[in-house]
Amino acid sequence: MRCHxxxxxxxxxxxxxxxxxxxxxxxxxxxxxxLADAQAFGALPDGLDSK
Incomplete structure (x- = not known):
């Protein structure tokens, strides 16, 4: 898979x-x-998985 x-x-x-x-x-x-600058981490789901 390639980067977006x-x-x-x-x-x-x-x-x-x-x-x-x-x-x-x-x-x-x-x-x-x-995301950190926008303080948007609260909107991320708890179950993030890496590849």
Whole structure:
């Protein structure tokens, strides 16, 4: 699986309603920083799984 934002190999994948999206480590870190800045972690489900 490839990263949703670039062509690198995905290190993590998120799946919801049978749709799966992958992220490389760099883009995962960037998205996590954005979420932390937006204080959106409270909206994340408890059962997050890595690839």
């Amino acid at each position: 934002y670039c062509d690198r190999e995905a290190a993590f994948a998120v799946e919801k309603d049978r749709m799966k999206v992958g992220l490389c480590e760099q883009h995962l870190r960037e998205r996590m920083r954005e």
